[in-house]
Amino acid sequence: MSNGFRARHLAIVGLGLMGGSLALAMRAHAEHISGIDHDERARAYALKRGIVDCATDDLHAGVNRADVVILAAPVRVIIEMLQMRIGSYLRSNTLVIDIGSTKQDIVDAMASLPIGVNAVGGHPMTGKENGGIEESDESLYRSRPFVLCPSRRTTPAARLHALAFVETLGAAPIEMEAERHDQIVAGISHLPYLLSATLVATIANQAERDLAFWELAAGGFRDTSRLAASDVTMMGDILSTNTQAVATLLAQFRMQLAMLETMLIAGDDHRLGESLEPIRRARKEWARHYDNRR
Amino acid sequence: MSNGFRARHLAIVGLGLMGGSLALAMRAHAEHISGIDHDERARAYALKRGIVDCATDDLHAGVNRADVVILAAPVRVIIEMLQMRIGSYLRSNTLVIDIGSTKQDIVDAMASLPIGVNAVGGHPMTGKENGGIEESDESLYRSRPFVLCPSRRTTPAARLHALAFVETLGAAPIEMEAERHDQIVAGISHLPYLLSATLVATIANQAERDLAFWELAAGGFRDTSRLAASDVTMMGDILSTNTQAVATLLAQFRMQLAMLETMLIAGDDHRLGESLEPIRRARKEWARHYDNRR
Numbered sequence: 001m002s003n004g005f006r007a008r009h010l011a012i013v014g015l016g017l018m019g020g021s022l023a024l025a026m027r028a029h030a031e032h033i034s035g036i037d038h039d040e041r042a043r044a045y046a047l048k049r050g051i052v053d054c055a056t057d058d059l060h061a062g063v064n065r066a067d068v069v070i071l072a073a074p075v076r077v078i079i080e081m082l083q084m085r086i087g088s089y090l091r092s093n094t095l096v097i098d099i100g101s102t103k104q105d106i107v108d109a110m111a112s113l114p115i116g117v118n119a120v121g122g123h124p125m126t127g128k129e130n131g132g133i134e135e136s137d138e139s140l141y142r143s144r145p146f147v148l149c150p151s152r153r154t155t156p157a158a159r160l161h162a163l164a165f166v167e168t169l170g171a172a173p174i175e176m177e178a179e180r181h182d183q184i185v186a187g188i189s190h191l192p193y194l195l196s197a198t199l200v201a202t203i204a205n206q207a208e209r210d211l212a213f214w215e216l217a218a219g220g221f222r223d224t225s226r227l228a229a230s231d232v233t234m235m236g237d238i239l240s241t242n243t244q245a246v247a248t249l250l251a252q253f254r255m256q257l258a259m260l261e262t263m264l265i266a267g268d269d270h271r272l273g274e275s276l277e278p279i280r281r282a283r284k285e286w287a288r289h290y291d292n293r294r
Numbered sequence: 295m296s297n298g299f300r301a302r303h304l305a306i307v308g309l310g311l312m313g314g315s316l317a318l319a320m321r322a323h324a325e326h327i328s329g330i331d332h333d334e335r336a337r338a339y340a341l342k343r344g345i346v347d348c349a350t351d352d353l354h355a356g357v358n359r360a361d362v363v364i365l366a367a368p369v370r371v372i373i374e375m376l377q378m379r380i381g382s383y384l385r386s387n388t389l390v391i392d393i394g395s396t397k398q399d400i401v402d403a404m405a406s407l408p409i410g411v412n413a414v415g416g417h418p419m420t421g422k423e424n425g426g427i428e429e430s431d432e433s434l435y436r437s438r439p440f441v442l443c444p445s446r447r448t449t450p451a452a453r454l455h456a457l458a459f460v461e462t463l464g465a466a467p468i469e470m471e472a473e474r475h476d477q478i479v480a481g482i483s484h485l486p487y488l489l490s491a492t493l494v495a496t497i498a499n500q501a502e503r504d505l506a507f508w509e510l511a512a513g514g515f516r517d518t519s520r521l522a523a524s525d526v527t528m529m530g531d532i533l534s535t536n537t538q539a540v541a542t543l544l545a546q547f548r549m550q551l552a553m554l555e556t557m558l559i560a561g562d563d564h565r566l567g568e569s570l571e572p573i574r575r576a577r578k579e580w581a582r583h584y585d586n587r588r
Contacts, residue, residue: 005436052581131467145510176506188511192518194554195489197573201550202543204576206481212470214306214580216439217482218419222519222584224486228577232570239561247559249496250551256495257544265541269534272443276526282498283522286508 002187002262004028005164011066012052013059013081015042017128018099019072026168027138036062038150039177042133048182051136060089062091067091068165075237077153082109082119092116095161099124101185102241103149110151118158121149121178124171131231139170143293146171149178186245191231191253193235194246196227299323299458305360306346307353307375309336311368312393314430317345319463321432326493330356336427344428354383361385362459365392369400369531375414376403386410389455390447393418394477395528396535397443397472404445412452415443415472417479418465427523437587440465443472480539485547487529488540490521541564 010030012019015037023033024045037043037053043055056062063069063086071078073084078100090096095118100106102210103121110119126144128135146166150159159175166173203221207213239246263272306313309331317327317340329346330353331337337349350356357363357380365372365380372394384390390413393402397415404413420438422429440460444453453469492502497515501507514555533540557566 032435060490083490085346124509127513144512145344147510155555174506174509180506181506184500184507184510186503187497187507188515191496192493192514194551194558195493196518196533197570198547198554200488200549200573201554201569202485202547203481204573205546205550207477210474210478212468212474213478213481214583215468216419216441216478217584218438219421220521221482221484223520224490225580226517227514228573229581230574232567232574235570236563236567239558239566240561243558243561249500250555252499253492253496256487256499257492260492260495263540263542264488264533264537267534267537269530272533273526273530275495276491276529277524279494279498279561280524280526283494283519286511286519287523289508290511 005168006070014072017131020133021140024138075100106153119153120162123147145285200228296350299462301362308366314427315434318432381407387500401445413447414456417441436464494522
C-alpha cells in the first residue's frame with residue numbers, strides 16, 4: 001500500500017518541527033508541497049532549505065488547490081480552523097489529516113466540515129526536546145506509532161488513503177477511537193508532563209531558601225523534569241482539551257502514591273520493596289521493547 | 295591541594311559501578327588498591343581488568359593495612375559495617391569516607407568508630423542508568439559535585455585530607471551538614487524516584503485493561519519513568535534512612551500538584567499557563583547551567 005500513495009498538492013498548515021519533518025519525509029511522494037504559517041521566519045527557512053515549494057500566511061491560498069492537507073498546529077488552532085474557516089476553502093474529495101496531540105475535540109470539530117471533504121484524526125507518537133522548523137528531520141516519523149482516529153468525515157476510502165499516507169511516511173499506523181486515544185495519552189504523556197512540572201515547582205520553591213537544591217540536582221532530576229520544559233501553549237491546549245481523562249489519571253496516580261507513602265512512613269521496608277520490585281521490572285521490560293522498536 | 299593526595303593503601307569496600315570507577319580514577323594516586331566484595335564475579339572482573347591490585351571477601355583482611363578506606367555499598371550495609379565491625383579492623387589515623395546516598399544516619403554511625411579513626415561522610419552526585427563493576431568509568435566523578443558531611447570523627451586534618459581526596463578524584467567538593475544534604479537529596483533524587491515509580495505503577499494498572507498504554511508510550515514517558523528502574527535494594531535503603539525528609543517533600547509536591555489541578559479542572563487556562571510558564575523557564579535555566587558544568 002505504501003507505494004500507492006501520491007499527493008498532487010500536499011498542503012501543510014504549521015511549519016514547525018512536526019510539519020517540517022513531515023514535508024521532508026513526503027518530498028518524493030508529492031508533486032507540490034505548500035506550507036502555511038504566520039511566522040515569516042519559519043516560511044523563509046522552509047523555502048530556503050527546499051522543505052516546501054511555496055510558503056504563505058494565507059490559509060485560503062495555501063490549501064485551496066490541495067488534495068491532501070495536514071494540520072500541524074496546536075490543538076486549539078486546529079479546532080478553530082476546522083470550525084471556522086478551512087471547510088469552505090477545500091475542494092471536494094480533499095483529505096484532511098491533523099496531527100494534534102488530543103483527538104476527541106478535533107474529530108468532533110471535523111464533523112463540521114462540508115460533506116465531501118474527508119478527514120481523519122491523527123497523532124504521531126514522536127517529537128524532539130526542542131521544536132521549530134530548524135529541527136526538522138525526515139526520519140522523525142520513521143517506525144514510530146501514528147494513531148489514526150475516525151471522524152464523521154472518514155469514509156472507507158479516506159481511511160485507506162490515510163493509512164497509505166502514514167505508511168508512506170514510514171510510521172506504523174494504529175487505528176483507535178478518539179476517546180480511547182485521549183485516555184491513553186492522558187496517562188503516558190499528559191500525566192508525566194504535570195508530574196514533571198510539579199516536581200520543578202516543588203524544587204524551585206525549596207531553592208528559594210537554599211540554592212543548593214539547584215546546584216546538586218543531577219541526572220535523575222534532569223530526566224524526570226525534562227517534560228516541564230515543554231512549550232506551555234502546546235501543553236495548555238492539550239490539557240484543556242483532555243481535562244477529564246487527565247483528572248482521572250491524576251486520581252489514579254494519587255492512589256498509587258498514597259499506597260507507597262503509607263508503607264514508607266510506617267517503616268514497612270519489606271512491603272515497600274515488594275511493591276517497588278514489580279514496578280522496576282515493568283519499566284525495564286517496557287524499555288527493552290521500546291528500544292527494540294526504534 | 296589536589297597534587298598533595300596520595301594513599302599508600304586504598305581499600306574500596308564494594309566493587310560496583312561507584313567503587314570500580316573510583317578505583318580507576320585513583321589508580322595513579324595510590325600505591326596499592328584492595329577491593330572487598332562478597333560477589334566473586336565482581337572480584338574476578340576487577341582483578342582481571344586491573345581495577346584493583348588484590349580482591350577479597352574478607353573485610354578484615356581487605357582494610358586492616360589501609361590508610362584510606364572508601365565505603366561504596368548500599369546505605370544500610372555501610373551503617374552496619376560502621377556500627378558492628380569495621381572500627382576494630384582499622385589502624386589509628388585511617389581515613390574512612392563513605393559514598394552512601396543519605397548522610398545523617400551514616401555520620402551518626404561514624405561516631406561509634408574508635409577515637410583515632412577519622413571519618414567523613416561523602417556523596418558524589420553522579421551515576422549511570424546501569425550499575426555493576428563492568429560499567430566502571432574513570433571519568434564518572436570528574437567535574438561532578440561531591441558532598442562532604444562532617445561526623446564526630448572528622449578532625450580538621452581529616453577534613454583537609456577528604457577535600458584533597460575529592461579534588462584528586464576530579465570532583466567538586468561541597469561541604470554541608472548531613473541534615474541539609476538529606477533534605478536536598480529528598481527533593482532532587484528521592485522524590486523524583488517515587489514519582490517515577492508511581493507513574494509506572496499507574497500505567498501498569500491501566501495497561502491491565504488496555505495494552506496500548508505500553509504500546510504508545512514514547513520518549514516523554516521514557517524519561518519520566520527512568521528512575522523507576524533503579525535498584526530496589528539501594529532505593530529501599532535510601533528511603534528508609536530519609537523517611538522524614540522524603541515525606542516532607544511529598545507533602546510539598548502534593549500542594550503544588552493540587553494548585554495546578556485546581557486550575558485545570560476549573561478550566562482556568564489563563565492562570566494555568568501563567569503558572570506553567572515560570573516552571574518551564576526555571577527548568578530551562580537549570581538545564582543550561584547543568585549542561586555547561588558537565
